[in-house]
Amino acid sequence: MEVPGFSYLPGFITEAEGAALLQYFGSLKPLWESRYVGEEAKREGQGSRRLTRPVYWLGAWQFACLGYYSLPNHQHEKCLRAEPIPEVMQSILRRLAPKLAGHQDASEQGQAPNTCLINYYGTELTRDRTGRMQPVDYARLRMHRDGEPGPVVMFSIGRPALFEFVDGATPKDPELALWLQDRSVVLFSGPHFKDHLYHRVTRVLHGDTPAMPRVLEGFKLMRVSVSFRSVPEAHIKALREFSAPAQAQVRGYVEQLAESSAHFRAELEPR
Ligand SMILES: O=C(O)CCC(=O)C(=O)O
Numbered sequence: 001m002e003v004p005g006f007s008y009l010p011g012f013i014t015e016a017e018g019a020a021l022l023q024y025f026g027s028l029k030p031l032w033e034s035r036y037v038g039e040e041a042k043r044e045g046q047g048s049r050r051l052t053r054p055v056y057w058l059g060a061w062q063f064a065c066l067g068y069y070s071l072p073n074h075q076h077e078k079c080l081r082a083e084p085i086p087e088v089m090q091s092i093l094r095r096l097a098p099k100l101a102g103h104q105d106a107s108e109q110g111q112a113p114n115t116c117l118i119n120y121y122g123t124e125l126t127r128d129r130t131g132r133m134q135p136v137d138y139a140r141l142r143m144h145r146d147g148e149p150g151p152v153v154m155f156s157i158g159r160p161a162l163f164e165f166v167d168g169a170t171p172k173d174p175e176l177a178l179w180l181q182d183r184s185v186v187l188f189s190g191p192h193f194k195d196h197l198y199h200r201v202t203r204v205l206h207g208d209t210p211a212m213p214r215v216l217e218g219f220k221l222m223r224v225s226v227s228f229r230s231v232p233e234a235h236i237k238a239l240r241e242f243s244a245p246a247q248a249q250v251r252g253y254v255e256q257l258a259e260s261s262a263h264f265r266a267e268l269e270p271r
Contacts, residue, residue: 164201168198
C-alpha cells in the first residue's frame, strides 16, 4: 500500500532475516520502564505509569522518565549513547534506502537512521486477587507522535498487529488502520502522517506462529516492532556527560542494562 507520506511493504524482510532478527531480539534483556522514578514516582504512585511493553533502544536510549526527544524544545539530556544497530538491521535498511529517499526532504537525502526503539509486545502472567495466575494482554501502544526529525521506518516481526493513524480531535475514528504482518515494513513521513496524525497499536492477534523467544520471566512475547529514527549525533551523550539529576534518574536502569550489556557496564565505569 502506498499513499503520499505512507508506505506499507508486506514481506519486505526475508525469512532468513526474520529468523536472524528473532535470534537478536532474544539475545537482549528489554526494560520495563516507568514514566516516573524516584521522588516523582512516590508522588505518582510507584509503578502506576509503567510503559505498556518492555523496550530496548539501539544507537541512543531515550528513557521515558527523562521525556522523549522532540523538536524544538526537548533535545538535551534525552539520548544516552547505546549499542550500535546490528548488521542484520543495517542490511535491511540499506535495501530500503531508495524507498526511504522518497520519504526524505532535500536536507535529509542519504541520511540513514541512527537510532531505534525495539518494542516487545506480549502477555504477562499476573496473580489475580484469588492468587491464581492470569495472562494479562499488554500488547498495545497508546496514541503518540514520534518527535525526532525526518521519516520513521518500522519493522514488524511476529503476530499481526492492528496499527492505526488517528486525528487527535477524533481518536475513535482512525483515518488509516491496517494489520501489520510478520516481516513487513512501514515508512511514514511529512506534515500529515508524521506531524499531524497520531499513531498507535490497538491489538495484537494471539497465536503460536512464528515461535517467539523468551525474553523476560512471566512474559509471553507475541510481536516485536522496531521503529527507526534519526537524532542529531551532537545530542547523543555518554552518561557522564548528563547533569547529576539526569544521571540519578536513569542510573538504576543503566545498572539493570549493565547486567547483560558490556556497553552499559562500560558506561558505569569511572574515568
Ligand atoms: O509497534 C508498532 O508497530 C508501532 C511502534 C511505534 O509506534 C513506535 O515505536 O513509535
